[in-house]
Amino acid sequence: MSDALVNPEIGLLGAHPFPRVAALLEGVEPPPGPHIDLTIGEPRVAPPDWLGTRLAEHGSTLGSYPRNEGTAAFREAASGWLNRRFLLDPPLAPEAVMPSSGAREVLFQLGLLAARPGLAIMPTPHYAPYRAAARLTGLEAVYLPSVEEHGFLPNLDEVDRLGPEVALFTVCSPTNPEGAVADREYLARAVGLARRHGFILAVDECYSEIYRTEAPFGVLRTCAELARPGEDPYAQVLAVNSLSKRSSAPGLRVGFTAGDRRLVKGLIDLRAYAAGTVGCPNMAAAADLLDDETHVDRIRDFYRELFDAADAILGDLPGYRSPEAGMFLWLRVDDDEATAVECWETAGLRVVPGRYLGPEAHHGAPEEAVPAAGYVRIAMVHDLDTTRLALERLAPILMKRGVAA
Ligand SMILES: Cc1ncc(COP(=O)(O)O)c(C=O)c1O
Numbered sequence: 001m002s003d004a005l006v007n008p009e010i011g012l013l014g015a016h017p018f019p020r021v022a023a024l025l026e027g028v029e030p031p032p033g034p035h036i037d038l039t040i041g042e043p044r045v046a047p048p049d050w051l052g053t054r055l056a057e058h059g060s061t062l063g064s065y066p067r068n069e070g071t072a073a074f075r076e077a078a079s080g081w082l083n084r085r086f087l088l089d090p091p092l093a094p095e096a097v098m099p100s101s102g103a104r105e106v107l108f109q110l111g112l113l114a115a116r117p118g119l120a121i122m123p124t125p126h127y128a129p130y131r132a133a134a135r136l137t138g139l140e141a142v143y144l145p146s147v148e149e150h151g152f153l154p155n156l157d158e159v160d161r162l163g164p165e166v167a168l169f170t171v172c173s174p175t176n177p178e179g180a181v182a183d184r185e186y187l188a189r190a191v192g193l194a195r196r197h198g199f200i201l202a203v204d205e206c207y208s209e210i211y212r213t214e215a216p217f218g219v220l221r222t223c224a225e226l227a228r229p230g231e232d233p234y235a236q237v238l239a240v241n242s243l244s245k246r247s248s249a250p251g252l253r254v255g256f257t258a259g260d261r262r263l264v265k266g267l268i269d270l271r272a273y274a275a276g277t278v279g280c281p282n283m284a285a286a287a288d289l290l291d292d293e294t295h296v297d298r299i300r301d302f303y304r305e306l307f308d309a310a311d312a313i314l315g316d317l318p319g320y321r322s323p324e325a326g327m328f329l330w331l332r333v334d335d336d337e338a339t340a341v342e343c344w345e346t347a348g349l350r351v352v353p354g355r356y357l358g359p360e361a362h363h364g365a366p367e368e369a370v371p372a373a374g375y376v377r378i379a380m381v382h383d384l385d386t387t388r389l390a391l392e393r394l395a396p397i398l399m400k401r402g403v404a405a
């Protein structure tokens with residue numbers, strides 16, 4: 001097939017991190033096994049054991065096309081969960097929520113939804129679909145470095161400076177990869193900037209339930225607190241969430257987006273042309289998951305134990321930081337690629353060099369100017385014994401290569 005048939009921007013998105021790790025480690029010999037893959041943030045703790053049965057029970061719904069906007073039952077369950085979890089007052093109406101096949105597709109479709117021309121601002125490092133949302137839809141991507149000095153979040157002074165040209169600002173909280181959480185003050189300022197400058201603020205809250213001590217505040221709660229009579233409290237704001245992490249059910253492919261009713265309607269209209277809908281049994285099972293918190297407590301405890309182990313094993317070493325939330329360690333090291341090679345060669349561990357999670361290396365910036373190049377990402381998803389073994393093997397490498405903040 002001639003390359004001329006394919007939009008060249010697709011090639012310019014850059015390789016996904018995992019093939020890049022494979023290429024980096026090709027030809028490097030690890031010690032005898034077991035080898036432990038710490039690259040992919042795929043949840044491995046089980047979803048609730050009743051999920052399969054429930055899905056089968058909902059099989060009777062397979063005979064009808066799912067509706068774009070979702071079933072009334074799903075929208076009730078999702079808005080109900082958001083209202084309970086984020087103490088939303090005024091409550092979010094079911095019509096202000098819609099389902100998607102995981103969060104990923106919506107994070108891309110936001111680029112199609114946003115007004116144009118305009119800038120699409122996002123953090124770097126970031127979850128790669130944010131980048132695709134800008135580059136494949138004709139928006140102009142602007143990458144704001146999530147550096148430690150700014151709490152691993154994009155600097156809002158920069159967002160304000162670019163304000164009038166911005167069409168979409170996508171931010172992640174809790175963040176992947178750093179596990180930082182945007183507090184109420186940060187979110188309130190971001191909401192204020194969206195309204196002052198007239199752009200869409202989308203907050204990717206997929207990790208909102210995987211926290212250590214304090215439940216993240218969330219952008220919808222921020223909006224509810226700022227609400228003024230007669231105005232849509234959620235104006236210009238969307239929260240994107242998912243059952244992949246909360247319920248450890250990434251194979252179910254159910255996410256949901258909530259907030260400004262006009263934006264939710266715009267997404268539903270767009271998705272009538274540009275997306276598959278969520279299968280009826282999956283949507284019904286997702287509603288069951290949203291009505292249950294017992295399994296979420298269990299899943300959160302599972303991650304807590306892993307991060308407690310990391311605190312105990314790596315806590316005193318340079319470069320270590322205990323993340324507030326999420327499923328990753330983000331360790332500061334002298335050289336991310338050299339550390340990844342050493343992890344594989346001396347300890348049989350596969351980790352992601354931080355620079356593979358940002359776009360800069362693909363778009364002309366010198367690699368030393370890439371902020372994430374000073375970090376490696378470690379996925380904390382294995383069982384406790386495997387995780388302990390991995391952390392113990394990692395400790396001497398961090399002792400040597402870790403850089404204190
Ligand atoms: C930051 C972030 N957002 C969104 C997603 C998408 O999750 P899903 O499409 O499974 O809902 C992921 C998945 O890894 C992620 O890390």
